[in-house]
Amino acid sequence: MISEPSQKYRPFPPVALSNRQWPSRTLTHAPVWCSVDLRDGNQALAVPMNVSQKLELFEALVRCGFKEIEVGFPAASNTEFAFMRRLIEDRRIPEDVTVQVLVQAREDLIERTVESLKGVRSAIIHLYNSTSPAQRRIVFGLEKPQIVEMARRGTQWIKDRLSQLSGSEVRLEYSPESFSATEVEFSLEVCEAVMDVWNPTPERKIILNLPDTVEVAMPNVYADQIEWFCTHLKRRDCAIISVHTHNDRGTGTAATELALLAGAERVEGTLFGNGERTGNLDVITVALNLYMHGIAPNLDFSDMHALLEVYERCTGMTVPARHPYAGELVFTAFSGSHQDAIRKGLAAWEKTGGRAVWDIPYLTIDPSDLGRKYQEVIRVNSQSGKGGVAYLLESEFGIELPKDMQREFGPLANDAVDALGREVTGAELKAMFWKEYVECLEPLQLQHFHADGTAGVFRCRASLIRDGVRLDVVGEGNGPIAAFVNALASSGVPAFEVTEYREHSLGSGTEASAISYIQVRGADGRRSWGAGVSTHIELASIHGVVSAVNRNLRSQR
């Protein structure tokens, strides 16, 4: 990099737009969407899709609900031409879907494109030529009038061939390519020249697509360009204003959203933002941004995982883990405070039976709306707090740790995860919990327990192994636990008292077991938690006492 970038680069000139309206508008409805996955997306792949991959992706796009799909550039290659023919001849285009094809303003290419469309029910022919000063000067070596003439001629060549498509409904889309880098007055001049040739009406509108071919300015500048264009276009009622943003400065989504405020009615883009260089606009992001504001996007991403799978298989691209709405980690919280807030938010929302307005900290959208699972919300690494650990044990295994026990087990789990140096699964956490509490069998190991009694007087008999030696004890109390505590006290186990006790069932049916959480306090005041599991409810609590006593005795060593 150079120390004085102004010697090499220059700022983008602002658009002279007084009284701009877009900043005070809000979005209230979805635009018309057009997928360009099979053209702009495909042309940017190291290995372009073959016909069967394009067919598979086309079907996925239809399932999402796209009604306009740019299927390719039929004059560019045999594969593209064959794909168009296959769609038509195999009757794969649903009644309510219009296919779009791209073509440059060259007569031979237009001829071949029209050929590819024969028999189609409804199609958009998308004509484009570059209009920016750099393209005029460097690429074409042409002046403005010749560029206008190029667009006009291309339109006429299409018009002349409409009779070949007499049974089809054909619309024209014109793109002044590099619109964002073109003087707005000149873009307008070219588009109006095209309109003069095509002669659209309010009933048979032309699509004027104003691409942010390369992002050269901030999104507010693009919005100004769109508003300027919309307010200066003479026959505004005869045109649908479409936008097509790329993502060179990382603001393709913002540019599209501001352009919609500025008057655009139609949006072109791709799934997950595939496309030239940094990609095209990710339609999914804009659609779900609308959805999370309560606006029906008219596109369905209920099975994001399946869509992602088709996309990755067909294009060979991968979706980054943090990609908005779709990435593997977007419904994952690593920070303890985030996990805690999400857990509380989900619990409060579930209490309303899912009828309340979605307002969960850190989650802009309900993952289940996209076919993602709540279980994916929280995973545990060494940064996670006790809340995340407890959430995972509860949501995956129904283990409802008492609050105070969470405070004890949370740091123990974090240390263990830290030592592993990676994130752990719920099953691994459960194994840690089992090892620490349920399988804490030293120095005391319960062999046998039996208690009976009524009206507040219970007697018990128990056998234990202590340091390899069998210990038979008897005791009495107002319940089985009290009788067991008494039995241990009378046989030389250091005195302790039970300070907390909770029990619940784990699972249901005949295989169901119970889990107890017991806290004991030793003579020195030290408190320890234990846990016991058994298919027999009484035994679960006795095992819990043994576990707590063992942990307390160990902590004294």
Ligand code: KIV
């Ligand atoms: O980005 C662009 O300008 C294009 C045009 C062909 C519309 O893809």
Ligand code: ZN
């Ligand atoms: Zn493009």
